[in-house]
Amino acid sequence: MTLIIDLLQQMSVFVVIAYLFTKSPAFRPLTSEVLPFRQKFLLYLIFSSFSILGTYFGLPVKGAIANTRAIGPVLAGIIGGPGLGLATGLTGGLHRYTLGGFTALSCGISTTLEGLVGGLVYQHLTRRNLADKRFSPAVVLATTFAAETLQMTVILLLSRPWQDAFALVRTIALPMMLTNSVGAALFISIIRDQKSVRDRVGVISSAKALKIAEKTLDLLSQGFNRETATRIAEVIYRETGVGAVAISNADELLAFTGLGADHHLPGSPVQSPLCKTAMREKRVVFADGHQRKFICTVSEDCPLGSALIVPLMCDDEVVGTIKLYEPKQKLFLNINRALGKGLAHLFSNQLLRSRFQSQKDLLLQSELRLAQAQVNPHFLFNALNTIRAIVTRDAEEARSLLLHLSTFLRKNLKRTGDLASLAEEVAHVQSYLKIEEARFADRLQVSFDIDPALEPLQIPVFTLQPLVENAVKHGIANLLEGGHIAISAREREDFVEIVIEDNAASYCEQEQQNGLGIDLVDKRIRNIYGPSYGVRLSCLPEQWTRARIKLPKPGGPKP
Structure with missing residues (x-):
C-alpha cells in the first residue's frame, strides 16, 4: 500500500505536467489525426522526457526501480502511432538500461514494447475510423494496464535470478499497473477536455465567421465604399460583440460603429500610426492594451484601449483595413483576434474576386460594343x-x-x-x-x-x-x-x-x-x-x- 501511495504521488507530478502541456503550443498537433514529421519529432522529445523523468522519479525496490516510465511510451504510441511509440519506448528503455541492475535488460526491452503496444492500438482504432477513441480515458487505461502486464511478463522471462525477479514482480506489479494506468488515463483525460474546449471554441468561431460571411459577401460585390463598409461594420460589430469596428480604405475612414463613434467620423483621414504601419508593412498589427497600448489620435477621452488592425489585400496591394477595438477595461479575446484575421482574409479574397469580375464584365462589354459596331x-x-x-x-x-x-x-x-x-x-x-x-x-x-x-x-x-x-x-x-x-x-x-x-x-x-x-x-x-x-x-x-x-x-x- 505504501508503494502505491508513493507512486501515486509521483504520478501526480505527471498530471500537473499534463495540464501545463495542454496550455502550450505543443498541444495543438494532438488535435490532428495525421501528424507531420516536425510535430511528431516534437512529441517524441516531450514523451521521451516523460519516460526518462518517470525513471528518475522512481522508487528503489529489491534492486530495481518502481516507476511511472510507461506513461510516456504508451501515450506516444496511442497519439502518434507505432513509429512514435516505438521511438519513445526505445529511448526510455535505453535510458533505463544505462542505469543497470538485474532488470536493466528486461525493463529496457519491455519499455520499448510498451510504446509499440500503444502504437498498435492507434493502428487498430484509425483503421476502423475510430481515431477519436485515442483520447478515451477508458481505452488508454486498458492499454496501459495491458502494457504493464506485458512488462511484468518480460521481467519474469528475462531477469535472473528468477527467484529475485518473481519476488520483485510480486511486490511492484499491482502498484505499477494501477498507477501507470490511472496516470495515463488522467493525462489523456486532461488532453481530451482541453481538446474539446478548443474544438468548441473553433466551432463557435467558425459559426460566427460563416454568419458574418453570409451577411456581408454580397455587399462587397456592390463595391468597396462608405455605404457597403458601414453595413459590413455593423454586421461584424453585432456578431463579434467587440467594443467597436472600423473599416477604412487606404486614405480615409469609411465606417465606424461602437464606442468612440462620436469622434471617429467617416470621411476623416487615416491618422493612427498602428493603421499606417499595418498598411505600409502589409501585416497584422495588434495592440493588446498592456504591452502595447492603443492611443487614439483623435480624442484623449477615447474609451478604446486595445486594437487589432488587419490590412485588406487585393492583388498584393493594400486597399484598406478592418479594425476591431475593445475598451480599456476589457481584455481582447483571442477568438475575436483570430476571427478578425480570418474575416480580413475572406474579404480580401472577395475584393479580388469582385475586381476580377469587374474586369471580366468590362472585357465582355468591350467585345459586345465591338460586335455591335x-x-x-x-x-x-x-x-x-x-x-x-x-x-x-x-x-x-x-x-x-x-x-x-x-x-x-x-x-x-x-x-x-x-x-x-x-x-x-x-x-x-x-x-x-x-x-x-x-x-x-x-x-x-x-x-x-x-x-x-x-x-x-x-x-x-x-x-x-x-x-x-x-x-x-x-x-x-x-x-x-x-x-x-x-x-x-x-x-x-x-x-x-x-x-x-x-x-x-x-x-x-x-x-x-x-x-x-x-x-x-x-x-x-x-x-x-x-x-x-x-x-x-x-x-x-x-x-x-x-x-x-x-x-x-x-x-x-x-x-
Whole structure:
C-alpha cells in the first residue's frame, strides 16, 4: 500500500505536467489525426522526457526501480502511432538500461514494447475510423494496464535470478499497473477536455465567421465604399460583440460603429500610426492594451484601449483595413483576434474576386460594343446592291428595305444597357432578315414562333442577331434553294429556351471556333446568369443546325 501511495504521488507530478502541456503550443498537433514529421519529432522529445523523468522519479525496490516510465511510451504510441511509440519506448528503455541492475535488460526491452503496444492500438482504432477513441480515458487505461502486464511478463522471462525477479514482480506489479494506468488515463483525460474546449471554441468561431460571411459577401460585390463598409461594420460589430469596428480604405475612414463613434467620423483621414504601419508593412498589427497600448489620435477621452488592425489585400496591394477595438477595461479575446484575421482574409479574397469580375464584365462589354459596331462589310455591300437592283422595278419595296436597313444600323450602334426585351431583340432580327430575304429571294424563308407571354422577358442585348447572322452566312448562303430559318421561344419546365434552326447543317464545327458569334453570346449569358445557362450548338448533317439558348424563367436568377 505504501508503494502505491508513493507512486501515486509521483504520478501526480505527471498530471500537473499534463495540464501545463495542454496550455502550450505543443498541444495543438494532438488535435490532428495525421501528424507531420516536425510535430511528431516534437512529441517524441516531450514523451521521451516523460519516460526518462518517470525513471528518475522512481522508487528503489529489491534492486530495481518502481516507476511511472510507461506513461510516456504508451501515450506516444496511442497519439502518434507505432513509429512514435516505438521511438519513445526505445529511448526510455535505453535510458533505463544505462542505469543497470538485474532488470536493466528486461525493463529496457519491455519499455520499448510498451510504446509499440500503444502504437498498435492507434493502428487498430484509425483503421476502423475510430481515431477519436485515442483520447478515451477508458481505452488508454486498458492499454496501459495491458502494457504493464506485458512488462511484468518480460521481467519474469528475462531477469535472473528468477527467484529475485518473481519476488520483485510480486511486490511492484499491482502498484505499477494501477498507477501507470490511472496516470495515463488522467493525462489523456486532461488532453481530451482541453481538446474539446478548443474544438468548441473553433466551432463557435467558425459559426460566427460563416454568419458574418453570409451577411456581408454580397455587399462587397456592390463595391468597396462608405455605404457597403458601414453595413459590413455593423454586421461584424453585432456578431463579434467587440467594443467597436472600423473599416477604412487606404486614405480615409469609411465606417465606424461602437464606442468612440462620436469622434471617429467617416470621411476623416487615416491618422493612427498602428493603421499606417499595418498598411505600409502589409501585416497584422495588434495592440493588446498592456504591452502595447492603443492611443487614439483623435480624442484623449477615447474609451478604446486595445486594437487589432488587419490590412485588406487585393492583388498584393493594400486597399484598406478592418479594425476591431475593445475598451480599456476589457481584455481582447483571442477568438475575436483570430476571427478578425480570418474575416480580413475572406474579404480580401472577395475584393479580388469582385475586381476580377469587374474586369471580366468590362472585357465582355468591350467585345459586345465591338460586335455591335462591327457591321459586316459584305452584308452592307450586299444590302446596298440588293436595294439598287430592286429600286428600278419596285421603288416602294426599295424604300421599305432602306427603312429596315437604317433601323438595323441604328439599333446596332445605339443600343444602350445590358438587357432588352425579347420583343425588341426579335424586332432587331426582323430588320436584318427583311434585307436578307430580299437578297436571297426564294432561297430563304423565315418563320417565327414566339410565345407572346415571353415577349417582355429581359435578355442580354445582341443575343439573337449574331446567331441568326451565322445561320445565314454559314448556312443558307451555301444552299441553292429551299433555305429556311425558324426562330422559336418557349417556356420549359424550369427554364426558357430560344431556338434558332436552319436546314443547311453546314457550319456547326466552323462556328464552334467563332469568337464573336456563339462564343460571345454564350459567355455573356453565363456571366450574367451563371454556368447553368448559355448557348449550345448541335447539328444533324444534311438536315439541320440548331442553336439553343437556355435562359432562366421569369423570376429566376437576376443579372
